[in-house]
Amino acid sequence: xxxxxxxxxxxxxxxxxxxxxxxxxxxxxxxxxxxxxxxxxxxxxxxxxxxxxxxxxxxxxxxxxxxxxxxxxxxxxxxxxxxxxxxxxxxxxxxxxxxxxxxxxxxxxxxxxxxxxxxxxxxxxxxxxxxxxxxxxxxxxxxxxxxxxxxxxxxxxxxxxxxxxxxxxxxxxxxxxx
Numbered sequence: 001x002x003x004x005x006x007x008x009x010x011x012x013x014x015x016x017x018x019x020x021x022x023x024x025x026x027x028x029x030x031x032x033x034x035x036x037x038x039x040x041x042x043x044x045x046x047x048x049x050x051x052x053x054x055x056x057x058x059x060x061x062x063x064x065x066x067x068x069x070x071x072x073x074x075x076x077x078x079x080x081x082x083x084x085x086x087x088x089x090x091x092x093x094x095x096x097x098x099x100x101x102x103x104x105x106x107x108x109x110x111x112x113x114x115x116x117x118x119x120x121x122x123x124x125x126x127x128x129x130x131x132x133x134x135x136x137x138x139x140x141x142x143x144x145x146x147x148x149x150x151x152x153x154x155x156x157x158x159x160x161x162x163x164x165x166x167x168x169x170x171x172x173x174x175x176x177x178x
Contacts, residue, residue: 002052003049003050003051003052003096003099004049004050005047005048005049005099005100005103006047006048006049006050007045007046007047007048007065007103007104007107008045008046008048009044009045009046010042010043010044010045010046010064010065011042013046013048014042014043014046016046016048016059017046017048017059017062017084019059020059020061020062020086020088021062021084021086023088023089024086024087024088024089025086034154034155035120035154035155038145038154038177039145039146039176040083040084040176040177040178041066041081041083041175041176041177041178043064043065043066043083043084043178044065044066044067045064045065045104045107046062046063046064046065046084047061047062047063047064047065047100047101047103047104047107048061048062048100049061049062049096049099049100051088051091051096058088059088060087060088060091060094060096061085061086061087061088061091061096061097061099061100062084062085062086062087062100063082063083063084063085063097063100063101063103063104064081064082064083064084064085064178065080065081065082065104065107065108066080066081066082066083066178067079067080067081067108067111067114068080068081068173068174068175069174070171070172070173070174070175071170071171071172071174072164072166072169072170072171073169073170074170077115077116077164078113078114078115079114079115079116079117079118079171080108080111080114080116080117080118080162081117081118081119081178082101082104082105082117082118082119082160082178083119083120083177083178084178085097085100085101085119085121097128098132101132102132105117105160108162109162114162115162115163115164116159116160116161116162116163116164116165116166117159117160117162118137118141118157118158118159118160118171119134119157119158119160119178120152120154120155120156120157120158120177120178121155121156121158122155122156123156126156126158129158130158133160133161134158134159134160135158135159135160135161135165135167136156136157136158136167137157137158137159137166137167137168137171138167138168139166139167139168139169139170139171140169140170140171141153141157141170141171141172141173141177142170142171142172142173143172143173143175143176143177144173144174144175144176145176149172152173152177154177157171
């Protein structure tokens, strides 16, 4: 059995990812979540993992990759983002999310300008990300929403170090969150 991992253009690959999003996060569930009201950015790239045929086949896991000019404590920085991490129910606990996350981090690492990566997650995923080298960011994060610039508190921020190692301060995403 082989696992197929693709890194594709975000907009072009959305039709492939959309059914997985709808299965993992049905609209009636999302509307009740603390982040259900958030307007999200579209991924620049998507890591997609196809399940082996014996596992039912089809898209097993998705990780969105974002590139953004932002600020950290008023200084311009180039950051990478991880968002929309989702794994099909029957494919969970098989390492797909770890593989997809590793592929996303490697993709960002090869993008010379990225100084650190940022993701947002819910408390039940803290241990998963920390065990993979992500660190809590204890400062403030600001993002754009339809009503304007807001402090983003819907989920906790975590960072992955490249050339910068932010743990505190103020990050302004200068756009929509992911």
